[in-house]
Amino acid sequence: MAEHHWGWLIAIYLFLGGMGAGSFMMxxxxxxxxxxxxxxxxxxxxxxxxxxxxxxxxxxxxLVFDLGAGLREPWRIPLxxxxxxxxxxxGIWILTLFLPICFLYGLLELMHNQPGIMVWVRKRLxxxxxxxRFLPRLWRLLPRPLRVMPEVLPYRWIKxxxxxxxxxxxxxxxxxxxxxxxxVKAVPLWNTPILPALFLVSAISTxxxxxxxxxxxxxxxxxxxxxxAMPLVHMxxxxxxxxxxxxxxxxxxxxxGEAAESARLILIGNRSVVFWVLVIGFGxxxxxxxxxxxxxxxxxxxxxxxxxxxxxxxxxxxxxYLIVAAAIPITM
Amino acid sequence: xxxxxxxxxxDAAEQSIITANSIATSRRTFLKAGLTGGxxxxxxxxxxxxxxxxxxxxxxxxxxxxxxxxxxxRACEKACNQRNDLPEDKSFIRVLAKGEGQDRWFLPxxxxxxxxxxxxxxxxxxxxxxxxxGVVLVNDKVCVGCKYCAVACPYDARIYDEHTGVVSxxxxxxxxxxxxxxxxxxxxxxxxxxxxxxxxDTEIARILASGRTQILHPEIGTEPGVLRYIFPGT
Numbered sequence: 001m002a003e004h005h006w007g008w009l010i011a012i013y014l015f016l017g018g019m020g021a022g023s024f025m026m027x028x029x030x031x032x033x034x035x036x037x038x039x040x041x042x043x044x045x046x047x048x049x050x051x052x053x054x055x056x057x058x059x060x061x062x063l064v065f066d067l068g069a070g071l072r073e074p075w076r077i078p079l080x081x082x083x084x085x086x087x088x089x090x091g092i093w094i095l096t097l098f099l100p101i102c103f104l105y106g107l108l109e110l111m112h113n114q115p116g117i118m119v120w121v122r123k124r125l126x127x128x129x130x131x132x133r134f135l136p137r138l139w140r141l142l143p144r145p146l147r148v149m150p151e152v153l154p155y156r157w158i159k160x161x162x163x164x165x166x167x168x169x170x171x172x173x174x175x176x177x178x179x180x181x182x183x184v185k186a187v188p189l190w191n192t193p194i195l196p197a198l199f200l201v202s203a204i205s206t207x208x209x210x211x212x213x214x215x216x217x218x219x220x221x222x223x224x225x226x227x228x229a230m231p232l233v234h235m236x237x238x239x240x241x242x243x244x245x246x247x248x249x250x251x252x253x254x255x256x257g258e259a260a261e262s263a264r265l266i267l268i269g270n271r272s273v274v275f276w277v278l279v280i281g282f283g284x285x286x287x288x289x290x291x292x293x294x295x296x297x298x299x300x301x302x303x304x305x306x307x308x309x310x311x312x313x314x315x316x317x318x319x320x321y322l323i324v325a326a327a328i329p330i331t332m
Numbered sequence: 333x334x335x336x337x338x339x340x341x342x343d344a345a346e347q348s349i350i351t352a353n354s355i356a357t358s359r360r361t362f363l364k365a366g367l368t369g370g371x372x373x374x375x376x377x378x379x380x381x382x383x384x385x386x387x388x389x390x391x392x393x394x395x396x397x398x399x400x401x402x403x404x405x406r407a408c409e410k411a412c413n414q415r416n417d418l419p420e421d422k423s424f425i426r427v428l429a430k431g432e433g434q435d436r437w438f439l440p441x442x443x444x445x446x447x448x449x450x451x452x453x454x455x456x457x458x459x460x461x462x463x464x465x466g467v468v469l470v471n472d473k474v475c476v477g478c479k480y481c482a483v484a485c486p487y488d489a490r491i492y493d494e495h496t497g498v499v500s501x502x503x504x505x506x507x508x509x510x511x512x513x514x515x516x517x518x519x520x521x522x523x524x525x526x527x528x529x530x531x532x533d534t535e536i537a538r539i540l541a542s543g544r545t546q547i548l549h550p551e552i553g554t555e556p557g558v559l560r561y562i563f564p565g566t
Contacts, residue, residue: 005479005482005483005492006479006483066478066479067476067477067478067497068475068476068477068478068479068492068493068494068496068497068498068499069472069475069476069477069496069497069498070476070477070478070497071477071497072497076457076474076475076476077476079456079457079458079459079474079476080456080457080476080478081456082456082457082458083455083456083457083458085453086453086454086455086456086480087454088454088456088478088480089456092456183454183484184450184454184483184484185450185484185486185552185553185554186450186483186484186485186486186488186552187483329486329488330486330549330552332428332439332441332487332488332548332549
């Protein structure tokens with residue numbers, strides 16, 4: 001039965017992949033739109049750049065940890081790149097491309113914003129070069145265009161290209177996690193195209209919750225006065241998530257059979273408390289109300305900003321957990 | 333009439349130029365459009381390519397289970413476990429009890445060797461493959477143990493072995509079968525409820541032609557190739 005084969009590890013991976021992709025999308029939107037450069041310090045871009053890579057890396061490690069023979073004999077893992085008819089293979093390709101881009105973006109953001117760190121690195125490198133004579137010789141072997149100093153790199157252009165490529169892969173990551181489940185005919189609850197859409201919107205929402213509500217409120221509480229339209233955007237995505245979640249459950253109920261049984265398990269089953277309290281209450285209704293209030297007052301409370309961010313993130317995790325756990329396979 | 337159409341076409345072209353300009357001027361709109369477009373392409377493309385399964389594989393062998401004769405003794409299950417060195421609690425065959433009292437009947441389920449096998453389709457490492465005879469096999473040297481196949485199998489016919497870390501399932505005792513023998517479950521069936529042979533064998537062809545045999549849950553659409561059932565009362 002499906003719920004025995006895939007459990008918590010997969011649910012957490014789906015969540016981390018989605019949130020990593022979502023926070024990258026946030027940072028990339030700030031970067032590409034130029035919002036990021038309206039002020040000296042942009043915590044949203046910083047959070048997205050710093051957090052998306054590690055989040056997705058942890059998710060991928062969980063995936064690898066969930067493998068059987070592949071974990072014990074890692075040289076089998078490259079075989080997983082071979083079946084282009086499998087959604088898992090698509091996902092592995094997307095992640096293989098996206099993960100370095102996340103870390104590259106994080107590094108670029110660090111180099112661009114913390115020149116002090118680069119000075120420090122240069123000092124260490126000079127010491128190393130004095131000790132090992134072959135290092136400067138290797139450096140001189142590089143083609144000329146690559147031998148530029150980090151201070152003179154055209155960061156904005158490089159970041160624009162990285163963000164442009166990354167945002168496509170981020171959408172790919174978020175959508176594929178939904179397609180991975182939705183192609184499984186054996187689990188009627190999953191077998192609907194609403195699921196990829198729900199996972200994408202949830203990814204954007206958790207990304208905003210993490211890098212705007214949580215990180216930005218912690219780092220710079222007055223950020224909410226800066227971007228007064230942000231609560232509106234956030235309300236839109238929370239609303240869309242509620243609509244998609246409702247649609248997902250109503251469609252499942254109306255399809256009858258195992259799909260309806262799974263939906264009832266989420267709505268009134270033994271995990272329904274998690275659904276109504278954590279997902280709907282704390283993760284959607286509460287943040288929505290906080291953002292309505294923030295939009296009206298053009299400011300955010302420190303505590304409400306953090307709590308709504310935490311709520312959205314927790315909802316993202318438990319939505320995926322419930323969907324994985326409530327999978328009832330076709331009964332024979 | 334013709335002019336009217338032309339006029340409309342020019343209007344539409346102008347309209348599209350205006351739209352294109354407004355997209356180009358507003359970077360944010362462009363981003364949003366990109367995001368939505370990406371979503372639509374990804375979901376639509378994924379959905380289309382996967383709902384149309386690969387071409388059906390025709391199997392050479394047929395295993396008919398006559399449920400009128402099956403008494404649920406689970407001898408097939410035990411013989412299978414012995415043949416494949418499986419522990420008591422894990423088996424390639426599950427015997428489900430159906431109905432109540434007088435109407436009680438049993439339904440043994442194992443790999444149906446689907447013509448459009450979802451396990452074969454989802455396996456990222458191509459560890460699940462078709463033998464030329466149409467039998468679905470797992471290469472345990474290649475399987476990484478991601479369990480996607482076990483999740484995707486509607487007949488729940490796959491077993492994950494924690495010790496080896498690979499997924500396995502009924503392989504129709506292919507070594508015996510190709511040597512002219514019969515699978516362990518067929519040999520062990522005390523009531524002769526399991527009838528096994530090649531598609532062209534007279535006995536098999538006769539039963540298949542009688543129209544009594546059915547596929548288990550044909551509505552799933554995986555088109556089982558080897559397993560056929562004769563349901564009680566038919």
